[in-house]
């Protein structure tokens with residue numbers, strides 16, 4: 001649900017998510033909140049009571065759009081309504097995994113200075129942020145959410161192995177990877193990767209994941225599930 005459906009559709013029509021949509025694996029629909037306004041000038045915003053800067057999105061078009069979306073989803077689906085907002089909990093891989101378990105997710109994008117609180121209280125289950133900075137609207141954040149959650153849906157990636165070994169799945173960053181040629185501008189690929197010795201390669205990758213995480217994001221090591229402070 002957005003005032004800028006073309007922005008969202010453009011981003012989510014490319015690459016892996018775009019392909020999954022074309023293949024019918026992901027059903028992603030945009031709904032223009034403006035289509036639901038009862039205002040004769042098609043307005044969707046108004047000045048805030050009590051004064052202050054900017055404009056607020058009015059409750060009527062938001063709630064009527066929501067009713068139409070819910071009718072489309074049907075009552076039998078396990079569905080969650082998320083409002084993209086810097087007030088929300090910051091999106092993590094764990095949160096993305098949790099959201100990927102729903103049958104459908106309704107994402108509400110605000111613009112201008114936000115949305116009338118009554119509409120939010122009536123329809124939103126959860127607020128989600130994508131980081132501690134402010135965007136001009138929720139659309140780009142919604143695209144980030146759909147990308148992060150969509151790729152976890154069965155059939156979107158080539159193989160489940162794609163997310164078993166990658167960054168953050170086990171709370172660690174990914175080990176470095178190399179392709180041909182074996183020497184590029186005088187720099188050789190680590191010897192062990194050319195050895196064909198799979199046990200040694202696995203051991204090297206596990207070590208490199210730890211080293212990379214310690215060097216780039218030491219905070220992630222302290223946050224791992226069941227962390228006892230020992231680096232292994």
Ligand code: 6GU
Nearest residue numbers: 084085130131133135141
């Ligand atoms: Cl979800 N929305 C907006 N407007 N700004 C943000 C955000 C969301 N997450 C981080 N900044």
